Amino acid sequence: MRILHIATQAPGHTSGGEIGTLLFSYALNNINAVVDYIGPEIKDKAIASWYNKTIYLEKSINKIEKVWTLMHFYFDRHYLGWKRTKIDYNEYQVIFVEFTKMDYFIRDILKSGYRGKIIVRAHNVEHDFFKINFTAHKTFMNGAKYLISKKREGYMIANSDLVLAITELDKKRLIELYNVSPDKVQIFPVAVNLAKDTKVFNGKISERVKCLITGSLWFGPNADATVWFLKEVYPTVRSICDLTVAGFRPNERVKQSCQESGVKLVDSPDNMEPYFNETEMVLAPIFDGGGMKVKIAEALSYGLPVMTTDHGNIGYDLIDRKNGFIANTAQDFISDIKFYYGLDNEARTLILKNSWETYVEKFSLNAATKRCDEIICNITAK
Template sequence: MNILQISIQAPGYNSGGTLGILQFSYALTRKNSVTYIGPKIENTDVESWFKDTIYMSRKLTLIEKVKSLMHLQVDKYYILWNKLDIDFNEYDLIYIDFTRWDFVVKRIRKSGYKGKIIVRAHNVENDYLQVEYKSEKNLPSFIRSALAASREKYMIDEADIVLAITPEDKKRLIELYGTSEGKIYVCPVGVNSAKKRRENRINKEKKLNCLITGSLWFGPNAEGTIWVLNEVFPRVADICRLTIAGANPNDEIRDACKKKNAVLVESPESMKPYFETADMVLVPIFEGGGMKVKIAEAMSYNLPVVTTSHGKIGYKIVNHINGFIFDTPDGFASGIREFYLMNQEERKQFLDEEWKLYEQNYSLEAICEVLQKVIER
């Protein structure tokens, strides 16, 4: 099958968003001929998956920026898209990442395209962009949040199939836009496994290396990180060290790390070294949409995860069996301590259960199977 993949972000390994795109790039290219349109793919191995690539990477002129704003567009790709010369009917299927680019779908429909369109909702954009605006409070985020619902609705209405990443997101899209249930398929996040499965190397004579990752400027990530620093870490400081590695932490996080003696790594180029040296991953999330890719990443390294009821959305985690789910400081701390106090056989059983969950549901191979079935339908 000849497929056109269109994306806001390039597939890659350096963030949750790029990993989310990577999984579907991988799945689409295994059995199909795929042309990619979007930002430049920096990883040459990933770039080689595609039959062809069309990059939109240049900066806009001031006049072009003004023209975009006049159309209430704060995305540079609005102008760049209008300059592309594409025969959409060369493709049997067009796959679009994110439900933000209504102008792309409008152009596809205007061209008289006769094939099928799949749109993947990485989040419920209406809800995500409202949270983003609360965090950033600037003109671009205001415009995005104000127009999010109408743009997302148009894309979902015009798509032949919509992919949601959680049952909760599917329910929310139906609730917001009246979409038919049969049009939306749930396809969770998936990530590539580490080169080899991690061996359990925890020694009770040493402290656990606990890791928090994420975009630390984003409200829910920042709030959860502060919560762990102030409310949870003091309860387990005797058995764990805490490393926080993520993009653009705010001043409150910086100050709390100094006070609590936690290690802060600002905007690391790669998270791989931090996952490789961690013993446990903490995911303290209390609001926001979609699935937390960092949980699948932790599972791919076979690292135990402590998260919240909200953080586990989309994951088939069973408390105390293959993960820990707590919403209070005492509970969250007890999950960390429970794993620390397990004997070697208990830890092995726990991690075996987590690895099985990962391989069957959140590995790239599992996602390939799900997506191929959707395409065949």
């Protein structure tokens, strides 16, 4: 079997989008198939080597090309690169498309007379994502993206054979927005790379709990959550909590809040592994946004407990004080941090063990590969 994997964000280990794409880079290449890739350049050569063939879309365009692209109401710099790509789609039994915002992929595939199966993966409900982004940053470009997102996402969903949603909530929203059959949408949660082992506590517990906040800190809900925590929670727990904020492209509000709070800020680290290795708990005080929060799966993969909200827990179903912590108010966060601080080695290790087992069973790349194999086998048998 041959599969074509199409993405507008290259797989990698840095941002949530890269990690989200990496899931199917791994899964598709670990089933019985030959997989080719079309998308932005994969900087990690080890990941690129998984594919039989890689076709990289041009990442830069001149001013005339940019105007031409915008005249077609596209804001993606890879649009022209895609249009210039010559490929026989019927060489592939399955075409797998990441994201539901670039309808020109499917339009051109269908124009070619493609006879195989098309799977689309919804990283978010893009129409809702663009609405949130426009609400946070009211620019002309963000407004235009929001206005055209529903039509484009609807086209991709209507003209695919299967849609993979990340959470049950996203599935319900896609059905509601686009009047799609429930049978056409399946749940496929976030999965991330396997860490070497879970953490253990040996000897004396540190006098302060080492905590980490991470994520794409340019994105409104993530930035707002970080600023909220630094203002409403951290002043009360700073005597027992060593906090590091390490994330991608923090906005000015995050930078200023970290400076005012005396919290260490790491701007766009190349590798998050050292920060996960050095921490004892990941904090994700998220109250808005779509999909599953990749950083929670990452934390679980390191055997770390996560303290998040009901919203952040969507798709994970963590159980409070068993394999994670669920807090929805400033007082909840304060109480849970103090509770964890008061636990002994044995109690902390049990929570870490439960976090690790949750990850291996539900959110590991090995678990995702098994699920991917089932989906591909089922859709090609029809």
